Amino acid sequence: MADAAEKISTTDARLGDLTLPAGGWSEAARKDALARVQAMGLPERRDEYWKYTRPDTLTQAGAVPAALFDNDEAPIFGEMDRLNIVFVDGVFDPQASDDLSLEGVTIDRLAEAKTDIHWARDLYGVLEAKGQNPVPRPLAALNTAFATDGVLIHVTGNPSKPINLTYHHRSETSDAILHHVIRLDPGAEVTVLESGPAAARFNKCMEVEVADGATFHHVRAQGRDHERRAATHIFARLGTESVFKSFTLTANGVLTRNECVIELTGDDAVAHVAGACVGDGDFHHDDTVFITHDAVGCESRQVFKKVLRNGATGVFQGKILVKKDAQKTDGYQISQSLLLDEDSQFLAKPELEIYADDVACSHxxxxxxxxxxxxxxxxxxxxxxxxxxxxxxxxxxxxxxxxIENEDLRDEINDRLAAWLERHRS
Amino acid sequence: MLSIKNLHVKLEEEDKQILKGVDLEIEAGKVHAIMGPNGSGKSTLSYVLSGKDGYEVTDGTAMLEGADVLEMEPEERAAAGLFLAFQYPVEIPGVGNMTFLRTAVNAQRKARGEEEMSAADFLKAVRARAKELKIDADMLKRPVNVGFSGGEKKRNEILQMAMLEPRMCILDETDSGLDVDAMKLVAEGVNALRSEGRGFLVITHYQRLLDHIKPDVVHIMADGKIVKSGGPELALEVENNGYGDILAEVA
Known part of the structure; x- marks a missing residue:
């Protein structure tokens, strides 16, 4: 039982370092989440789900310091027409941010939304809690309990420009926890961009409810500061004929674990999750994806590509779960690595679990x-x-x-990749 | 133009001598053809000249307009004006044919200290040349050689040659896998590029291609050497009698 005792002490040490934000509509959800973390304990190396990625620097009390990036490359998405919301080391920066009003969407800050009638109350921690089965994701529960800020985005229409969450990293020891909740009303459509290294250690959770007929586009660029560490979670629930498309670019980062948990609950919904990462040296990047088909005629795609050199490590754990009644499911999963030398490694665990009898799944x-x-x-x-x-x-x-559907965004990502490759030529 | 003297080449991985003293002088404006049985070293000669890995030059020289090509990287040889039309053009998924062509043209220009070609000028040039080779817009958009038929791949090689305007062109069994019409089209493409300042080395098994691309000089290669050289009539002799007589005669 040494393992269990060790787990408890790791969890206690980390939780002892944090304060549960008190009051407001999210208090009950936070307390529940805290109970979940305490019951699960924080991840450890011996945990099956963490077999390929060492969680210790993500779970220890206090962040390992991370040097700031000293490249003069202009921030990504900077030239786009966007609504920019800036966090510096996990703290909202009102001066650097744009005005939060935009037609077709209402945006609140988590830290300020104190009223009991807030729409996000029905979502905050709900999709995360649901996503704890069948695999525990303790860092996400920890996030729900202790997030200090984030944005609550309610999309009612089709806003004219993307919402960009920009995460600056200014302090070498910053340890940030942000939690975003996004709800798209039926038929609504929005593009959410995320960019920047965020902090020395970044724990971020995003819960996304995509109602019937709504479309959610997500493009994220993680990178720049090589020594940063990040554990991120996306929890999404998709209604009938809704669309969810998420792409992540990761360049640099000693440790990144991106988990994406999607539940297709309405018929004919579409979920695409993709990632391109480029790593050089002490780079460790883990994509862990879990897609559940729980409705008829849904389509899911997982496309992950990793370019690794000089001893970099890439991990992919991807699962498609097709429930008994999810007939006519179209599931696709591909994970590939390009190893530019013999020191780099790619560890992949693709999984299919299918209970319906009329499906097309390939991996x-x-x-x-x-x-x-x-x-x-x-x-x-x-x-x-x-x-x-x-x-x-x-x-x-x-x-x-x-x-990535949008051509400008696709070009921007390709330009970044090309520039990175040019900087990292042997 | 291209001067090869006493070229000896072995495989890097095993102790096997492939070229055993090749001597060849190709003048500007001339078309030389090399014929020879399988395993005589024809393709090896083209690979060694273009800089493919896996071969070791043990003796001899190859000079392109006075510059030692064997000392150069493959891309430097290309910039110096050497072009190899591949026997088996390589498929490159994910790289558009147009992007590939433009990258190649501008890389060579850059290496030679010339100005890069603008997107508009490039498009105009490529369209005109593609039309002559009956290469449609779709083939230009598709990934390099992916899903191309044998004939399309060879026409694509000639298109690259036309765009890159090399001084010295080597065609390695460009006729292999082509039907008569496709061969004619490819030959017309090559003939259009014949000029005073450009040399050609056409490697082939069969005389057929040489009906369309008329050579000035024909060489017979056997066991890693040029064993006989002559005019176009030598190719006809091979066509009629095979290699046996010639090889017996020089043995």
């Missing part, structure tokens, strides 16, 4: 190197080895990037 996972014949072909046409390798690497990542 695949591969690891490979740059195609030498293609490289020579390009070089023989005059393209030098560096740019030729970059071109082939971008081609490898393309299937994931193409999951």
């Amino acid at each position: 695949g996972s591969t690891s490979g190197a740059i195609d030498e014949d293609a490289l020579f072909y390009l070089r023989s046409r005059g393209v030098p080895e560096g740019p030729a390798t970059d071109l082939l690497t971008l081609a490898f990542l393309a299937e994931a990037v193409e999951e």
Whole structure:
């Protein structure tokens, strides 16, 4: 029972470091979440779900300091017409943020929304709690209990521009916990962007309710500060004929664990989750995805591509669960790594669990190197080895990037990837 | 233009000598053809000249307009004006044909210190040349060689050659896998590029291609050496009698 005792002491040490925000409509949800964390205990290396990713720096009391990025690259999405909401080390920055009013959407800050009638009360911690089964996600429960801020986005129409949550990192020891709740009314449509390294350690949770016929686009760029650590969760519930599309770019980061838990509860809903990551050296990136089909005729896609070099590690744990009545399910899952040397590694655990009898589900996972014949072909046409390798690497990542519907956003992500590859040539 | 002297080449991985002293002089404006039985070293010669890995030059030289090509990286050889039309053009999923062509053209220009071609000028040039080769807009948009038929792949090689305007063109069994019409189309593309300042080395098994691309000089290669050289009539001799007589004669 040494394991259990160790788990309790880790959990106690971390929780002892935090204060439960008191009062307001979220208090009951926070107390419930605290009880969940205490019951589950924080993740440990021996936990099956954390087999490939060491959780200790995510669960210890206090963040490991992370140096600030010293590259002069302009922040991503900076040139776009957007509503920008800025957090600095997890603290809302009203001066740097735009006015929060925009037609078709109401935006509140979690820290300020104290009224008991707030719509988010019916969602805050609810999707997270639901997502604790069958696999516990203690860091998400911890987030629900202790989040210091976040945004509550209620989409009633089709806002004219994307909402960009920008996370600046200014303090080398910052330890941020943010929780966002997003609800799209029937037929509504919104694009939410997230960008920036956020903090030395960042625990972020996003709960998204997509009502019937609504469409949610999410494009996220994690990166820049190499020493940062992040554990993020997305919990989404999809109604009939709704669409959920999420793409994440990750460049740099000694530790990133992105969990995405999606429940398709209405017929003919569509969920696409994609990720492209590029890592060099002591980079560890973990995509853990769990998609549950619980309605008829739904489609889900998981497309994850990882480019790894100089000993970088990529992890993919992806599951498609098709419940008994989820007939006509169309499920697709692909996870691939491009290993640019022999020191890097990719660990993949693709899973399918199917109880319906009329479904089409496919999954695949591969690891490979740059195609030498293609490289020579390009070089023989005059393209030098560096740019030729970059071109082939971008081609490898393309299937994931193409999951972004908006062309401007896709171009912006491709530009970032190209710039990163150029900086990290051997 | 291209001057090869006493070229000896072995495989890097195993102790196997492939080229055993090749001598070849290709003048600007001329088309030379190399014919020879399987395993004679024809394709190896084209790979060594273009800089493919896996071969070790043990003796001899290859100079392109006075510059030692064997010392150069593949991309430097390309920028210096050498072009190899591949026997098996490589498929590159995810890289658009147009992007590929434009990257290649501008990379060579950059290497030579020339100004890059603007998107508009490039598009105009590529469209005109693609039309001559009956390459449609769809083929230009698709990933490089992916899903192309044998004939489309070879036409795409000639399109690249036309866009890159090399000084020295090597065609490695460009006729393989082509029907008569496709071969004619490819040959017309090559003939359109024949000029005073450009040399050609056409490697082929069969005389057929040489009906369409008329060579000035024909060489017979066997066991890693040029064993006989002559005019176009040499190709006809091979066509009629096979390699046996010629090889017996020089043995």
